[in-house]
Amino acid sequence: MPTSRKCLSPEILARLGGLELRARAIAAGTVSGMHRSAYRGFSVEFAEHRPYVPGDDIRYMDWRIFGRADRLYVKQYEEETNLHCNLLLDASRSMAYGGPAAGGQSKFDYAAMLAASLAHVIINQQDAAGLLLFDHQIRRTLPPRSGRTQLADLVTLLEQAAPDGQTDVKILFHRLADELRRRSMVILISDLLAPADDIVSGIEHLCFAGHELIVFHVLDDHEWHFPFVENVLFEGLEDDARLLVDPQSLRASYRNAVRRFVTRVAHACRRHHADYVAVNTREPLAGVLCGYLARRAAATRGGRGARRR
Amino acid sequence: MTHCGAGAAPAALLAVAFVNPALLGGLGLAALPVLVHLLSRRQFRRIAWGATRFLLEAERENRRRVRFEQWLLVALRCLAMLLLTLLVARPFVQPGLVAALLGGPGPVQRIIILDDSASVGFRSGTTTDISTLRQAARRLLAWLHTAAASDPVTVRLTSQPGEPLIAAQRLTDTALEDLAARLDTLDASNLAARPQPLIDTVVGELAAAGRGVRADVYVLSDFQRSEWLPSDVQGASVFAPLARLAPDAVRVVLIATGTAARENIALLDVQLERPQVVAGVPAVLAATIANYTRHELAELFLQVEAAGMPLPPVPVRAIAPGATHTVPLEVTFADAGYQELIVSLQAADGLPADDVRRLTAPVKPALAVLVVNGAPATDALRDEVYFLRSALAPAGPFASGIRVQVADPEQLEALALDRFDCLALCNVPPPRPGAIAALERFVQAGGGLLIFLGDQVGDPDGYNRVLYRQAEGLLPLPLAELHRSPAGEPGVGLVRTGEHPVTAMLPAGDAALPEYVRFRTFYRCAEDPSRQGGAPASGSAPSAPRQTSGAPDTAADGHDHADADGSGAGGPSQPRPPPVVLGRFTDVRQWDYR
Numbered sequence: 001m002p003t004s005r006k007c008l009s010p011e012i013l014a015r016l017g018g019l020e021l022r023a024r025a026i027a028a029g030t031v032s033g034m035h036r037s038a039y040r041g042f043s044v045e046f047a048e049h050r051p052y053v054p055g056d057d058i059r060y061m062d063w064r065i066f067g068r069a070d071r072l073y074v075k076q077y078e079e080e081t082n083l084h085c086n087l088l089l090d091a092s093r094s095m096a097y098g099g100p101a102a103g104g105q106s107k108f109d110y111a112a113m114l115a116a117s118l119a120h121v122i123i124n125q126q127d128a129a130g131l132l133l134f135d136h137q138i139r140r141t142l143p144p145r146s147g148r149t150q151l152a153d154l155v156t157l158l159e160q161a162a163p164d165g166q167t168d169v170k171i172l173f174h175r176l177a178d179e180l181r182r183r184s185m186v187i188l189i190s191d192l193l194a195p196a197d198d199i200v201s202g203i204e205h206l207c208f209a210g211h212e213l214i215v216f217h218v219l220d221d222h223e224w225h226f227p228f229v230e231n232v233l234f235e236g237l238e239d240d241a242r243l244l245v246d247p248q249s250l251r252a253s254y255r256n257a258v259r260r261f262v263t264r265v266a267h268a269c270r271r272h273h274a275d276y277v278a279v280n281t282r283e284p285l286a287g288v289l290c291g292y293l294a295r296r297a298a299a300t301r302g303g304r305g306a307r308r309r
Numbered sequence: 310m311t312h313c314g315a316g317a318a319p320a321a322l323l324a325v326a327f328v329n330p331a332l333l334g335g336l337g338l339a340a341l342p343v344l345v346h347l348l349s350r351r352q353f354r355r356i357a358w359g360a361t362r363f364l365l366e367a368e369r370e371n372r373r374r375v376r377f378e379q380w381l382l383v384a385l386r387c388l389a390m391l392l393l394t395l396l397v398a399r400p401f402v403q404p405g406l407v408a409a410l411l412g413g414p415g416p417v418q419r420i421i422i423l424d425d426s427a428s429v430g431f432r433s434g435t436t437t438d439i440s441t442l443r444q445a446a447r448r449l450l451a452w453l454h455t456a457a458a459s460d461p462v463t464v465r466l467t468s469q470p471g472e473p474l475i476a477a478q479r480l481t482d483t484a485l486e487d488l489a490a491r492l493d494t495l496d497a498s499n500l501a502a503r504p505q506p507l508i509d510t511v512v513g514e515l516a517a518a519g520r521g522v523r524a525d526v527y528v529l530s531d532f533q534r535s536e537w538l539p540s541d542v543q544g545a546s547v548f549a550p551l552a553r554l555a556p557d558a559v560r561v562v563l564i565a566t567g568t569a570a571r572e573n574i575a576l577l578d579v580q581l582e583r584p585q586v587v588a589g590v591p592a593v594l595a596a597t598i599a600n601y602t603r604h605e606l607a608e609l610f611l612q613v614e615a616a617g618m619p620l621p622p623v624p625v626r627a628i629a630p631g632a633t634h635t636v637p638l639e640v641t642f643a644d645a646g647y648q649e650l651i652v653s654l655q656a657a658d659g660l661p662a663d664d665v666r667r668l669t670a671p672v673k674p675a676l677a678v679l680v681v682n683g684a685p686a687t688d689a690l691r692d693e694v695y696f697l698r699s700a701l702a703p704a705g706p707f708a709s710g711i712r713v714q715v716a717d718p719e720q721l722e723a724l725a726l727d728r729f730d731c732l733a734l735c736n737v738p739p740p741r742p743g744a745i746a747a748l749e750r751f752v753q754a755g756g757g758l759l760i761f762l763g764d765q766v767g768d769p770d771g772y773n774r775v776l777y778r779q780a781e782g783l784l785p786l787p788l789a790e791l792h793r794s795p796a797g798e799p800g801v802g803l804v805r806t807g808e809h810p811v812t813a814m815l816p817a818g819d820a821a822l823p824e825y826v827r828f829r830t831f832y833r834c835a836e837d838p839s840r841q842g843g844a845p846a847s848g849s850a851p852s853a854p855r856q857t858s859g860a861p862d863t864a865a866d867g868h869d870h871a872d873a874d875g876s877g878a879g880g881p882s883q884p885r886p887p888p889v890v891l892g893r894f895t896d897v898r899q900w901d902y903r
Contacts, residue, residue: 094359107359193359223360231353236361243364244353249375253367261363 007116049073083127090190092135092167101221102281135165173202183210200268207272221282335394342386424530427662430497442566468498502536531567575663587710600628614651645674683737683765726751736763789833800829
């Protein structure tokens, strides 16, 4: 399996061993796998009874009910299938920012490692992972496939990519939602530096299209906390904005603005059963990813157990 | 002290003063925060930033607040600098503000007058009057500091009426210490106290302060009668102007700090008896000594120092209590120029300041006398001016201090007369108009002129026409007819009816002159037409600038001589007043001719 020093580190992979990324909602795979399928079938997981209609396979007839109630019912089972996961990675210019708290590592590098690690987890569990790099448009696409070569291709694509261009999610998310016709898991890794309305609208569109959405909101520690002290002339990475400010006087308001934005996006995600993960690039990637996967696995098991009961 | 305020009476109440007004220059520091603010805006880091969205939102929300806070901060910093500067400058509200706001009568101006005249240098035993005055002033200031801390205090010295030690200043701790330090160095000046201009200054200031002003004037002095009760005040107090200013509002407190009974001997005056001082010729001075003690003074000596050379002490005869005595002194200056003369009294009294007098004498190398000879003779011994020239500058080892030059009447116009101190016209015919003009300029410039008459005079009318000129010329009186005493008669003696600075200095005195000096031929003096019923012209007034002479004779040897050539005859038995002035040329005063 090809590895990359940039996107995949042995330490992270070692910590990710044994972890799975299960689809919380139903998936539309073509082969049997570990995820619940959107298609009802006759697998091992009992789903429900329905009255028998001519043409049904009599192997799934429930004879016990017929014996007790003299009615014909057939058993229906949930089919478990494989997962198609699309990793949407923001490669706009704003992702190039990397503060000293992250050791100079840019948000894009961090996000690329996150995407590669997720792809490793997904492919490692025999599911299909694809990559889609975007800024204000879709720059590069790698359709979801499983297999180790897919991981190698994905990592190569990540290594070749560099942050550039502006973020315009208003049109982009809708195009993505239209392009991903098959319901799948969509993992959005971005700093989401776009109007909140556009972000929320895009999220809703993706979720309405039946995708299971996970949003990794990646920001640098400076962008989260705005710890500057001296006067700073901020020059926009994606626009021509030049703003000379006294950071101390604006810090509280800046944090409030960030908090409002995060609250709104997180609320939209929650409303559409999508996961929102706030990521600070200062925090070790392994910890962030392992923590999220563990929380998600626990939540998924809990939800399925409750449904079975 | 700097005052700030506007308006009239309200401004006086609201005036603010500063203890250290020079430090107000630090107000410029108030601009420092603005400068720092503007400079800090020019120092910033540059960061390429992605999350400008949040930044713009925060900036939009806080633009007004941040701007307000920034300028508020700058304003507070400026204010802090201003307050700091004002704190260092130590401002204070003029006394009376609080009282005025509360409807009170306002502050009382405390004016302290310290007499630092020469008389307070009097020593009695181990203490001096000035030390007593200093102690009293310190106690007074300490009391004011405690009891009237809010009142403005002014301290003035009699020696410096226009320069107060402090002026209308609240007596803070620092001001009190500063004043005490200045009092420590206060000593008696060499001046007499002149309270009147000082009181006038105080009255002027109080009048300028407006109506309703209240003041306490404390006067610390030895209150010498001659200074505080001057004769020109004629019984009225020098403080009368203060009483007239505001009888109920101005109080005068007299604090006597002098010794009650003084035993003092004073050298009142030293004056030159003769105004002309010539190098190498003894100058006569008069020193006046006063005995203010209650016992007779004996064994008193005067120490004279001329041009830095001490002379032998001069003994002074006994002086009765309260009496004055004038001691003649003879001092010879070796060199010409301005020479210093110091006369001191060797007396152990309590006031050394009045035991010494200093005089600066203008010493001439010689007196230049021009003798105009109207009848020169070939034989020098028979010349009319021989005796006069010999008397002025006798031959021999002793110098008279007079340099004589003899000239003809024709030379008068050509000679530069301003080189001479005195001119003697000896038996000259009536001078020509040019010579008359030169003589008048000479006399107007202060030169001395003596006129000796003789046979060259001729008709008195001719002389009167050019020299008397209807009382506008050089002669004080017109000449009348020529009188000749009959043969065998001794002639007339010199008669004087009043003092003359020339004749008064003759060693023999006025009274001896008629006995030894006889005139056989002389011109009578006509009545002054300008005088009506006046006295006969028997001499010139002591202050007359013009001096005339008849035929003179310095008859110290007792021989009868009536004119300069010694040909006079005896006078009449009844002496009549001829216009005669005899004199010593060193007594010729540089008159201020008017």
